[in-house]
Amino acid sequence: MLWATAYELLGGDSPTFPSPWAVLNDLVSGLREDYLGALGASLLRLSYGFGLAMVMGSALGVALALSRTAEWLLGPLVLGVQCLPSICWLPVAILTFGLSEKAILFVVLMGSVGSITMAVRDGLKQVPTTWLRVADTFGAGRLQRLFQVQIPSAVPGFITGLKQGWSFAWRSLLAGEMLYRIVGVGGLLTEARDLAEYPKMFAVMLLIVGISVLVDQILFGVLERRVRARWGIAA
Amino acid sequence: MTTAQAAHDASIKVSLHGVSKRYVRGERDRDGFFAVQDIDLEIFEGEFLSLVGPSGCGKSTLLNLIAGFERPDSGSVMFEGRPVQSAGPDRLVIFQEHGLFPWLTVRQNVEFGLRVLGLSKAARRARASEYLRMVHLSRFQDSFPFQLSGGMKQRAAIARALAVEPRMLLMDEPFAALDPRTRDILHAELQRLWIQTRKTVVFVTHSVEEAIRLSDRVAIMASQPGRIRRVLKVDLPHPRDFLDPAIAVLRTEILGELQEELDKLIKREGDEDWHPEEDLLGRRVRRAVDHAMGDGI
Numbered sequence: 001m002l003w004a005t006a007y008e009l010l011g012g013d014s015p016t017f018p019s020p021w022a023v024l025n026d027l028v029s030g031l032r033e034d035y036l037g038a039l040g041a042s043l044l045r046l047s048y049g050f051g052l053a054m055v056m057g058s059a060l061g062v063a064l065a066l067s068r069t070a071e072w073l074l075g076p077l078v079l080g081v082q083c084l085p086s087i088c089w090l091p092v093a094i095l096t097f098g099l100s101e102k103a104i105l106f107v108v109l110m111g112s113v114g115s116i117t118m119a120v121r122d123g124l125k126q127v128p129t130t131w132l133r134v135a136d137t138f139g140a141g142r143l144q145r146l147f148q149v150q151i152p153s154a155v156p157g158f159i160t161g162l163k164q165g166w167s168f169a170w171r172s173l174l175a176g177e178m179l180y181r182i183v184g185v186g187g188l189l190t191e192a193r194d195l196a197e198y199p200k201m202f203a204v205m206l207l208i209v210g211i212s213v214l215v216d217q218i219l220f221g222v223l224e225r226r227v228r229a230r231w232g233i234a235a
Numbered sequence: 236m237t238t239a240q241a242a243h244d245a246s247i248k249v250s251l252h253g254v255s256k257r258y259v260r261g262e263r264d265r266d267g268f269f270a271v272q273d274i275d276l277e278i279f280e281g282e283f284l285s286l287v288g289p290s291g292c293g294k295s296t297l298l299n300l301i302a303g304f305e306r307p308d309s310g311s312v313m314f315e316g317r318p319v320q321s322a323g324p325d326r327l328v329i330f331q332e333h334g335l336f337p338w339l340t341v342r343q344n345v346e347f348g349l350r351v352l353g354l355s356k357a358a359r360r361a362r363a364s365e366y367l368r369m370v371h372l373s374r375f376q377d378s379f380p381f382q383l384s385g386g387m388k389q390r391a392a393i394a395r396a397l398a399v400e401p402r403m404l405l406m407d408e409p410f411a412a413l414d415p416r417t418r419d420i421l422h423a424e425l426q427r428l429w430i431q432t433r434k435t436v437v438f439v440t441h442s443v444e445e446a447i448r449l450s451d452r453v454a455i456m457a458s459q460p461g462r463i464r465r466v467l468k469v470d471l472p473h474p475r476d477f478l479d480p481a482i483a484v485l486r487t488e489i490l491g492e493l494q495e496e497l498d499k500l501i502k503r504e505g506d507e508d509w510h511p512e513e514d515l516l517g518r519r520v521r522r523a524v525d526h527a528m529g530d531g532i
Contacts, residue, residue, distance in 0.1 A: 133304060134334040136322040138348040138399065148347070152338045231337045232381045 018199040027203035035188065035207060042173060042184040043211075045101065049108030050169045057113045057165065058158075061120020066146075078117050086111030086172035090179070104176035111172030112165035119161020123154025156224075156231050163220035170212065185211075247316075248403060248435045249278040249301055254310035256296050269460035270296040274310070276454065276463060278437060283429060285438045285446035285453045287489070289496050293461020294439045295407055301437060302328045302405050315402070324348060327401035331408040333392040335380040341391050342367065342376040348399040366394040369428065386417035390424065397428070403435040411441060419477070422448055426474040443489045447482050448475050455492050458500065464492060 003020045027035075060078065063070040089110045093103040127150050135145045177186020185208060192200035254274040259267040271293035278284050286294040299305045300312050303322040312319045314326060322328070327348075335344050345363040354362065367373045370390040380388055389409055396404060410418045426449060429436060440446050446453045450469055457464040467489065471481050494514050501509055 130330050130332050130334040131336065133322070133328065133330070134336075134347075136304065137302060137324065137326070137328040138351045139322070139324040140351045144351055148350075149336070152336065155338065230379055230381055 018202055022199040023202040023206065026197075026199040027206060030188075030200065030203055035204075038184050038188050039207065039211070042177065042186070045104060045177075045184065046108065046169060046173050049105045049173065050112055050166060052105070053109050053112040053116055053165060053169060054162070056109070057116025057161075058120050060113070060117040062124065064117065064121040065124035065150075078114055081110065082114030082118060084110075086168060087175045090176065093176075094179070099180050103179075104173065104182075107172045107176045108169045112169035115165040115168060116158075116161050119157050119164070120154065123157030123161075124150050126157070127153045153231075156227050156233055159220065159224050159227055163216065163224060166220065167212070167216060170215075174208065246280045247277050248280045248282070248314070249276075249437075250311075250313045251276045251297075251300075252311050252313075254297075254300060254307045254312060256293070256300060256305065257308050269293075271300075272460035272462055274461075274463060276466075278435060281433045281435055282452065283436045283438065283450045285440055285450040286456060287440055287443055287446045287453055287493070288456030288461075288464075289458050289493065289500055290441070291461070292456040292458040292496070294456050296461065297456075298328075298405050298407050298437060298439050302326055304328075324352065324399045325402045326405055327396045327399060327403070328405045328407065329389075329392055329396050329409050331411050333380075333388045333409075335388055335392055335395070337380050340377050340379055341372060341383070344380070344391060345376075345395045345398050348395060352399060362398055363394075366398040369397070369431075370394040370424070384417070385413050386421060389413065389421060393425070393428070397432065397434075401434070403437070406436060406438045408439050408441065410445065418445070423474065425449060430473055443486055443493070444477060444482065447485050447489070448477060453489065455489060457496055459503070464496075 007019045060074065064075060064078070065071075086107050089107050090103075093106045097103040097106060131149050131153055132145070135149045140148065173184075174186045174189075177184040178190050179186075181187055181190060185204060188204045189201060192198075192204060251274050255272045256270045257267045258270055274297065276297075286297060288294050296305065300307055301314070301319065303319045303326065319326075335341075336347065339347065342363055345366060346359045349359040349362055363376075364373070367376050370393055372387065372390055372394060375383065375387065375391075380391070383391065392409075410421055413421065422445065429449075438446070438449060443453075447469055453467045453469060455464045455467065456462065467485070469485060471479065475482065497514075501511065
């Protein structure tokens, strides 16, 4: 609405400010042609990078929570990695892996592994004393305590960490995909820039917003609310 | 050793001799303070014993020492004639905050201890069903803890504890967070379960009424340092009701002792001019100042 009004007020038809109808038109026709394929390629790439981040982050998080030595050695490093915007890894990634899928995967991984690691570590360290004592009074061993009490009790924090990690991974992926012509959502944007197609740029941006809202609010949002309700944590 | 002596020893479930536990508050606190000091106490097989006293008298510390969550700085804590080394399912603890695992259903919670013990699936199911029936929660076995009321959660926690058939129960203010009506129901339930199972129970509470209603003996504790002031026998048949006049008589006696502790606390934790208007028994406090003024007129 605002957009349409602004468009009319500015007299319309500026090449750098497309009308909402032109953008929607491009989005619909693009979805019929190559947008879905690009989106699929991006999401597949994301799931590789993010999947790897989940595995590495969980393992690192457990190590940091359980071993003082690991915490002392790796704790500050992980914190540093988490603070560094993932785009800063691009130069290193490109020099190491070249302009390739690997470079993008690397950036996605570095962007999201930190938040997942921290979420797992904090979740495991902040188990309420009562639950640990319940495990002890029933005579649970170290492994039973870890798998049946500490890990389940860390689940709500883990999901919040995944949600944060996902949004970092998604941002890193798009930044990586805009580096060169590649099949993917970021590639579509680069292509539109090269051809100065404003409606297409805005259409792809809308697509990105749509995916972000879908995954962030709907997928992770619903999961987070349900888990928090069951775990008895106020929203 | 005479036969009588041996029989006496065999019936002692827990014995504490000269038990002290000191805590240090921060690095500057050189002396620390004694949560409990020089405690001697014997708890007998099948007995229900309550620990009552003002906050900070070390009643929970004492329970944690018997549970094996903490080790004494000096003295010995013996369970069935052997020193307590660590926590274990022979001395099962029930907590104020129930401690049910929210990610498990009521039934899975009750089966938790059984799984730790390594029981087969069939045996776990049978045992859990039995104890869920005992606390009247069969209908809610597939509910999650967040769907239960406070009283139901605590009953589920009791079922989980009894299911491993511990040789002793340690209860740390289990009903303190419940409303009075629910607490009354759970008192009746706990008495029924205790008469049925005759477990040895150590019960920590703030509530003198609760202690008298449930216990064979009430250990009245004093604070700073935490110690046992007196152990009082409650010679009334179980189950008991709050309306029993004998309970009121004992309550007055215990509250009288606790009043002295409360007076000390007020002196220690407040300004010089802090004088509560009523004591624990609801009597108006007559102070020396009042007398002096009255005499003058």
